[in-house]
Amino acid sequence: DAGVIQSPRHEVTEMGQEVTLRCKPISGHDYLFWYRQTMMRGLELLIYFNNNVPIDDSGMPEDRFSAKMPNASFSTLKIQPSEPRDSAVYFCASIGLSYNEQFFGPGTRLTVL
């Protein structure tokens, strides 16, 4: 398996634009997490899915953020409209039933100008 795949790796956009981040979890993993990382706030859990169903989205900062997981192999995180304060690295991670190790994707570095 290639691990957790995220795209794009880097995204630069202007304020007000829609941004869509994509994630392909490791095959067979039941949980998928979206994190955001900034130097100010560190790693923040935004939302996680279990078997494609959103379980806890309490970390989603506001209504401009939305996440979907239409099937077990794909998830999106959308920001509309984007703002400069959304600039961060967004990580997707997946985990299987062992709970002993979580696999993170390489992250998407988002810059909103």
Next chain:
Amino acid sequence: KNEVEQSPQNLTAQEGEFITINCSYSVGISALHWLQQHPGGGIVSLFMLSSGKKKHGRLIATINIQEKHSSLHITASHPRDSAVYICAVTGNQFYFGTGTSLTVIP
């Protein structure tokens, strides 16, 4: 070889005990994270450290940059502290320890 090593892997404690979880790393880092993962699957970022010590409630995290070592302490442990605690470091990449499974028995 893992870039981040945690010890112990498993820990059982009686309620009220003082708990220490250790994390050693071998790479250059900009920050070290302690994460808490409950059986339900969610992970909470407990601390992000680049130096010194941080405290939040009954949790204390310390880091020694020279020794490349961090500790997470839990004072007056409680059954609700039962979780997997994960040390992660951020450098050029994001490296995670394999976690310490903590069970606090009433």
